[in-house]
Amino acid sequence: MQSIIERIEKEINAWVPEKGTEEVGTVRSTGDGIAEISGLSKVAMSEMVLFDPTFDRPLAEALKDPSPIYGLILNLEEDGVRAVILGEASKIYEGMLVRRLGRLLSIPIGDSLIGRVINPLGEPVDGKGVTGAKEIRSIEREAYGVIDRAPVQVPLHTGIKAVDAMIPIGRGQRELIIGDRGTGKTSIAIDTILNQKNEPEATRPICIYVAIGQKESKTAKIVAEFSARGAMEYTIVVTAPASAPAAIQFLAPFAGATIGEYFMEQGKDALVVYDDLSKQAVAYRQMSLLLRRPPGREAYPGDIFYLHSRLLERAAKLSKEKGGGSLTALPIIETQEGDVSAYIPTNVISITDGQIYLETDLFNKGQRPAINVGISVSRVGSAAQTKAMKKVSGKIKLELAQFRELEAFMQFSSDLDAATKKSIDSGRRMTEILNQDRGVPLPFEMEAAIIFAATNGYLDRVAAEDIRAVETKLQEYLSREAGGILVAIRESKEIREETEKALREKLEAFVERQLKTT
Amino acid sequence: MIDTYTRLLEAAAETGSAEVAQVAVTKLMMHLQSSGRVNMLPQIVRELRKVAAYRHTLRPRVEVASQKEAPEALSAAAEFGIHAPEATINPSLIRGWRAQENGRLIDHSAKHALAHIYQKVTV
Numbered sequence: 001m002q003s004i005i006e007r008i009e010k011e012i013n014a015w016v017p018e019k020g021t022e023e024v025g026t027v028r029s030t031g032d033g034i035a036e037i038s039g040l041s042k043v044a045m046s047e048m049v050l051f052d053p054t055f056d057r058p059l060a061e062a063l064k065d066p067s068p069i070y071g072l073i074l075n076l077e078e079d080g081v082r083a084v085i086l087g088e089a090s091k092i093y094e095g096m097l098v099r100r101l102g103r104l105l106s107i108p109i110g111d112s113l114i115g116r117v118i119n120p121l122g123e124p125v126d127g128k129g130v131t132g133a134k135e136i137r138s139i140e141r142e143a144y145g146v147i148d149r150a151p152v153q154v155p156l157h158t159g160i161k162a163v164d165a166m167i168p169i170g171r172g173q174r175e176l177i178i179g180d181r182g183t184g185k186t187s188i189a190i191d192t193i194l195n196q197k198n199e200p201e202a203t204r205p206i207c208i209y210v211a212i213g214q215k216e217s218k219t220a221k222i223v224a225e226f227s228a229r230g231a232m233e234y235t236i237v238v239t240a241p242a243s244a245p246a247a248i249q250f251l252a253p254f255a256g257a258t259i260g261e262y263f264m265e266q267g268k269d270a271l272v273v274y275d276d277l278s279k280q281a282v283a284y285r286q287m288s289l290l291l292r293r294p295p296g297r298e299a300y301p302g303d304i305f306y307l308h309s310r311l312l313e314r315a316a317k318l319s320k321e322k323g324g325g326s327l328t329a330l331p332i333i334e335t336q337e338g339d340v341s342a343y344i345p346t347n348v349i350s351i352t353d354g355q356i357y358l359e360t361d362l363f364n365k366g367q368r369p370a371i372n373v374g375i376s377v378s379r380v381g382s383a384a385q386t387k388a389m390k391k392v393s394g395k396i397k398l399e400l401a402q403f404r405e406l407e408a409f410m411q412f413s414s415d416l417d418a419a420t421k422k423s424i425d426s427g428r429r430m431t432e433i434l435n436q437d438r439g440v441p442l443p444f445e446m447e448a449a450i451i452f453a454a455t456n457g458y459l460d461r462v463a464a465e466d467i468r469a470v471e472t473k474l475q476e477y478l479s480r481e482a483g484g485i486l487v488a489i490r491e492s493k494e495i496r497e498e499t500e501k502a503l504r505e506k507l508e509a510f511v512e513r514q515l516k517t518t
Numbered sequence: 519m520i521d522t523y524t525r526l527l528e529a530a531a532e533t534g535s536a537e538v539a540q541v542a543v544t545k546l547m548m549h550l551q552s553s554g555r556v557n558m559l560p561q562i563v564r565e566l567r568k569v570a571a572y573r574h575t576l577r578p579r580v581e582v583a584s585q586k587e588a589p590e591a592l593s594a595a596a597e598f599g600i601h602a603p604e605a606t607i608n609p610s611l612i613r614g615w616r617a618q619e620n621g622r623l624i625d626h627s628a629k630h631a632l633a634h635i636y637q638k639v640t641v
Binding site: 021062 | 572576623624629632633
């Protein structure tokens with residue numbers, strides 16, 4: 001009690017009236033989360049304003065709910081301005097005083113955000129009290145230019161064999177995850193975050209998961225999974241649930257990017273997942289229509305491309321002079337009925353450095369992750385692959401694409417020559433090898449060893465339907481009996497001659513043991 | 519159209535001359551009659567009322583918590599260029615004063631200070 005009194009007394013003694021005048025406006029009308037404000041003639045675009053409930057009410061009444069309500073100026077007009085209300089719009093009333101805050105929309109950031117769940121304004125929503133973040137940063141800023149960047153060359157392992165082998169992602173890259181609802185888009189992102197636990201602490205990226213327009217139950221489940229698996233030690237969750245105002249959903253990815261940049265500028269690696277940008281686009285469309293901006297294709301405003309390009313351009317690999325940090329972005333886009341040629345999907349495809357395309361048909365066939373290898377691509381390619389992975393994955397993508405062609409052909413012809421049959425069998429086995437359950441990302445050395453076994457014929461005698469079971473045994477066997485080999489691959493990031501020899505010996509022993517047991 | 523007519527009348531009123539305003543109204547009436555738009559008149563009046571109400575909010579005003587603070591508040595506000603003819607009493611300010619004019623605000627009231635401190639302490 002005494003400490004509270006002392007603190008209040010300290011604050012009272014320290015208070016000095018603000019010098020000079022401040023610019024204020026009044027709410028002319030409000031509705032649908034938008035406020036029309038008279039005055040504020042000098043306010044800047046994207047500046048924050050404060051709706052002050054204490055101004056024209058007795059203090060006791062105003063302090064019943066003292067939480068400040070902020071607004072974001074988005075339209076500057078001849079006779080006033082329009083702002084989106086970043087809070088409970090029902091508390092805004094006509095004639096309410098609006099104060100300029102003199103700063104663009106900013107959030108507090110800092111290392112103390114790690115392990116926390118916050119909203120896009122940087123306020124904690126996990127019930128663990130204040131975040132303690134001190135540095136204030138504007139959430140809108142220009143992306144780094146060409147001079148400040150370095151080529152993307154360091155891999156960011158997802159722990160998903162199919163992705164790391166065929167669609168490698170580099171630190172600083174922007175890789176889109178696209179597909180219909182329920183095809184496993186979020187799972188890929190979640191597994192990628194979980195897999196960072198396998199990275200050495202020194203090079204482990206700080207992960208930021210931005211949930212936009214998601215059900216709160218889904219976000220809670222994800223946070224619980226991160227906590228249970230120890231991933232919250234290096235993860236920050238920014239949540240703008242479906243029940244949040246459109247403005248908050250629109251801001252969420254920018255808040256995520258700002259936090260990511262903070263770590264990038266410290267020379268660290270950061271990974272930000274935007275789940276998902278289609279919902280952000282819908283929120284922005286709603287805001288734009290309410291702000292009476294002219295609608296364009298699919299009623300999206302004219303600057304919808306710029307909305308996503310300026311966000312995703314902030315992902316970067318910085319040059320050594322700038323500290324060498326990186327910000328990798330994994331935006332997610334939800335398609336309707338597999339239509340990748342819709343407005344938002346084509347926009348984001350053209351902005352990103354590749355896409356992982358997930359298909360409902362493959363998902364229904366039981367393929368996990370349901371990646372369509374044919375149209376999935378990473379434009380950074382093998383530059384962001386370790387030598388080990390490059391060596392083992394070689395032609396998998398091509399062989400799988402050929403297998404898909406043959407598989408389609410096989411449906412019409414039962415009479416196949418031996419070579420075709422062999423190719424189909426091999427394709428089936430490889431498909432099975434690349435199948436992976438959700439939530440079990442593999443360390444990259446294990447991925448490399450398993451793919452090595454598959455591509456070098458060690459699993460050729462196993463029927464496709466038995467591959468999953470054999471693979472599990474192989475993983476156990478390698479962890480138990482080939483620990484040194486795995487460590488050698490992890491440390492050197494390649495499969496050297498002597499490592500390869502040792503690995504082959506171990507695999508031969510495994511195959512022999514396997515033959516004896518069957 | 520209503521906006522345009524309202525602005526014309528506003529401009530005439532701004533001259534401060536009753537004669538100019540009278541001429542503007544007469545000419546507008548003639549124009550509305552000749553173009554068959556007399557039914558716009560109530561809307562023009564409504565717009566003018568809105569403008570007048572808005573202007574009223576922009577007028578210089580000084581509020582004080584108690585009458586005894588009025589002289590000091592008026593002179594302090596004048597130093598900032600806000601010349602209000604008189605101060606109105608607003609007990610909700612608790613102590614101190616605040617002055618407003620044309621979108622500018624000087625808030626030296628205890629209410630503002632206490633709200634500020636409350637937010638700082640409770641966050």
